[in-house]
Amino acid sequence: MKNHFEYLVRRASRVVKHWWLMAIAGLLCVLAGIAVFVFPLKSYAVISVLFGILILFVGASQLIIASSSSNYLAAKGYILAGGVLDLLIGIFLCIYPNVTLILLPIMLGIWMMYQSFMMIAFGGDLDTFRISGSASVTIGGIVLLLLSILVLANPFSAGITTVIVISGLGLILLGILLCWLALKLKNIHLAFEKEYPM
Numbered sequence: 001m002k003n004h005f006e007y008l009v010r011r012a013s014r015v016v017k018h019w020w021l022m023a024i025a026g027l028l029c030v031l032a033g034i035a036v037f038v039f040p041l042k043s044y045a046v047i048s049v050l051f052g053i054l055i056l057f058v059g060a061s062q063l064i065i066a067s068s069s070s071n072y073l074a075a076k077g078y079i080l081a082g083g084v085l086d087l088l089i090g091i092f093l094c095i096y097p098n099v100t101l102i103l104l105p106i107m108l109g110i111w112m113m114y115q116s117f118m119m120i121a122f123g124g125d126l127d128t129f130r131i132s133g134s135a136s137v138t139i140g141g142i143v144l145l146l147l148s149i150l151v152l153a154n155p156f157s158a159g160i161t162t163v164i165v166i167s168g169l170g171l172i173l174l175g176i177l178l179c180w181l182a183l184k185l186k187n188i189h190l191a192f193e194k195e196y197p198m
Contacts, residue, residue, distance in 0.1 A: 018061070018064050018065050019065070019182045019183075019185040019186040020182065020186075021065060022061060022062075022065060022178050022179075022181060022185065023179050023182035024061065025057055025061045025175075025178050026174075026176065026178030026180075026181075027175060027179065028054055028057060028058075029054065029171045029172070029174045029178060030171070030172050030175030030179075032050060032054050032171050032175075033168045033169070033170070034168075034172065036164055036168035036171065037164075048093050048097040049093065049094060051093055051104070051111075052089075052091070052092070052094035053090070054171075055086045055087075055093065055111060056087060058086050058178075059085070059089075060086075060087065061083075062082050063079075063080065063087070065079060066079035066080045066083060067080075078117070078122075082114055085111070085114055089110075089111055092107075105151050105152075105163050106151075106152065108163070108170075109151035111148075112145075112151065112170045113145060113148035113152070115174055116142070116145035116148055117141070117145070119137055119138070119141030119174075120137075120138055120145070121141075122137050122181055123135070123136075123139075123141055124138065131184065133180065137177060137180065137181065144170060144177070147166050147169060148170070150166055151167070
């Protein structure tokens with residue numbers, strides 16, 4: 001059992017090669033969230049295509065990270081599933097922007113909800129290996145989950161303003177969490193060497 005655990009620790013301590021893609025995705029999410037607040041009247045008109053492009057990039061970066069990493073800590077299965085979901089939603093939003101103006105709150109709520117599950121899973125992984133910041137990631141995932149539930153609870157009667165505010169907050173929060181995780185993935189080998197000296 002000990003040898004198996006040490007094997008897992010060694011595998012998980014490898015640096016993720018494309019951690020910077022997650023950082024870029026996080027920065028783009030923050031910028032998109034700020035743009036939603038800066039241009040509130042134009043936001044809903046362009047939000048479908050904006051989210052489509054953003055979600056496509058986030059999905060592509062997740063797939064690259066998952067496929068290029070043998071890192072067990074990175075919740076590889078969650079990242080692969082999330083990347084595929086992001087690509088499908090992103091393509092749909094870009095191809096059918098007019099149709100999705102009606103469906104956007106539902107699609108955004110589902111996307112934010114899955115991202116929140118991924119953040120909570122990441123927080124659990126970090127906590128399992130006693131890496132600092134796990135509580136922050138888990139709490140951020142829970143807050144993102146609550147925002148997604150607010151969007152999904154009454155997507156059609158919530159109103160445009162509510163959808164814009166919640167989506168802007170959700171994007172900013174998700175962006176911060178992605179940047180935080182990118183830094184953790186970049187330096188994860190240092191945390192493992194400190195916590196589990198071999």
